[in-house]
Amino acid sequence: MKKRYETIRQYKEKYLQIKALVDMPEHCVSKGDLGGYIEKEENLPQEGTGWISEDSVVAQNAVVWGGLISGGSVIIEDALIQDGMISGCKIKGKSVISANPILTDCTLENVEITSRSAITKTTLNNVHIDSQVSLQQVTILAKEKVELKSVSRWEKVMLTVDSAVVKHPCELSSVVVMAESFSIECNTKIKDCSFNVKKAIRIGGNKKIKNKEVTIEGTEEKPVNIKAESITINASRIHGDLHSKGYLYLTFSLIETHAKVRMSGSLSNSSVREMAQIYIPGKKVKNISHVHVDGDAVYPKAVVKGVS
Numbered sequence: 001m002k003k004r005y006e007t008i009r010q011y012k013e014k015y016l017q018i019k020a021l022v023d024m025p026e027h028c029v030s031k032g033d034l035g036g037y038i039e040k041e042e043n044l045p046q047e048g049t050g051w052i053s054e055d056s057v058v059a060q061n062a063v064v065w066g067g068l069i070s071g072g073s074v075i076i077e078d079a080l081i082q083d084g085m086i087s088g089c090k091i092k093g094k095s096v097i098s099a100n101p102i103l104t105d106c107t108l109e110n111v112e113i114t115s116r117s118a119i120t121k122t123t124l125n126n127v128h129i130d131s132q133v134s135l136q137q138v139t140i141l142a143k144e145k146v147e148l149k150s151v152s153r154w155e156k157v158m159l160t161v162d163s164a165v166v167k168h169p170c171e172l173s174s175v176v177v178m179a180e181s182f183s184i185e186c187n188t189k190i191k192d193c194s195f196n197v198k199k200a201i202r203i204g205g206n207k208k209i210k211n212k213e214v215t216i217e218g219t220e221e222k223p224v225n226i227k228a229e230s231i232t233i234n235a236s237r238i239h240g241d242l243h244s245k246g247y248l249y250l251t252f253s254l255i256e257t258h259a260k261v262r263m264s265g266s267l268s269n270s271s272v273r274e275m276a277q278i279y280i281p282g283k284k285v286k287n288i289s290h291v292h293v294d295g296d297a298v299y300p301k302a303v304v305k306g307v308s
Contacts, residue, residue: 197228204234
């Protein structure tokens with residue numbers, strides 16, 4: 001089977017264009033060039049390796065099998081695409097994208113990304129990300145559980161979801177999370193973030209850990225804000241400003257340098273040192289136990305018993 005590509009009929013007669021019939025060194029194209037549109041030849045195979053461009057579409061029961069697609073993208077329901085780049089993007093229902101894509105300016109729906117990725121200025125719905133990924137200026141909307149399974153860098157991301165679990169090392173910077181429940185179970189750096197969680201948020205693993213897995217860094221101008229009915233921070237290292245609203249269980253953690261933690265709840269098995277400060281309004285502390293304080297660390301508004 002040779003071909004790779006012809007089919008010419010104009011856009012308004014329900015797509016099809018695309019021409020080439022070979023060259024393509026991966027995907028500066030040539031032979032008879034053109035490109036773009038299609039609604040069938042099962043939306044591009046001729047046994048794969050992608051292209052579309054001029055300026056994109058693909059259409060229903062989308063497929064592609066290979067890379068490129070580009071500036072005006074659309075691709076559409078039951079999308080697949082098993083390869084990289086993609087550019088202006090829309091991409092919809094039951095999306096599967098793999099093999100190291102770079103997706104720019106995207107709106108994706110039931111999205112699975114199963115390889116190393118860079119994703120920019122994007123809206124994702126019902127998300128599964130299964131390898132190293134960098135998200136920048138992204139909005140993620142999901143009705144189901146979001147599970148992030150490998151090293152990630154999130155910057156200027158808004159996540160709206162019922163529940164989410166971060167299971168592998170991650171860096172969150174200027175991230176806003178709105179969820180029913182949220183959990184970070186791995187080595188994570190949290191900087192200038194806001195968590196508005198209806199029920200419970202858990203940050204840090206489930207055990208006593210010598211090397212603190214989670215670093216929380218806020219500033220006076222941009223504190224890390226956490227609001228939830230129940231907040232658990234375990235095995236974490238806190239620098240800078242952390243504001244919590246809700247009952248906070250702070251355990252096996254290190255509050256250090258110029259950290260300022262505003263909390264009500266329970267503080268145990270932790271160290272407060274250097275210039276760190278814990279603010280606990282008088283009657284909002286249930287338990288302080290096995291807490292070590294050194295340097296110039298202070299509890300300015302707490303009644304403290306049994307603290308060494």
